[in-house]
Amino acid sequence: MTVTEHAVDEETATLIEAVAIAAERADGVAPLGEQPLRALRSPAADDVRHLLVRDGGDGGDTRIVGYAQLAGRGGEATAELVVDPGHRRRGVG
Structure with a gap:
């Protein structure tokens, strides 16, 4: 697992959005709200x-399969x- 403070790079943001889109298609509801996406x-x-x-994965595949955003403290x-x-x-969540 990787932890990043503040904004992620553009490529990572795009990969996270792709996971969110796949989950929305599968579940019929968006998994992330507007503020986390921003x-x-x-x-x-x-x-x-x-x-x-x-x-x-095989061949060094490093696609994102899970994402969590924590905002605030306490x-x-x-x-x-x-x-x-x-x-x-599979224990990702």
Whole structure:
């Protein structure tokens, strides 16, 4: 698992959005709200941590299969997460 403070790079943000789109297609509901999606690219998003789970796969594949965003601290903290539908029920979440 990788933890990133503040904004992620453009390539990573695009990969996270792709996982969210796949989950929405599978579940019929968006897994991430507007604010977490905006915080992907916002360097001003203080107190935001991005947790990434990548699939090592064969041939060095490192696509993102799980993502969680933690915002705030203590009793005010919020979290949203998404797991790629093809990687569910494998302990990713």
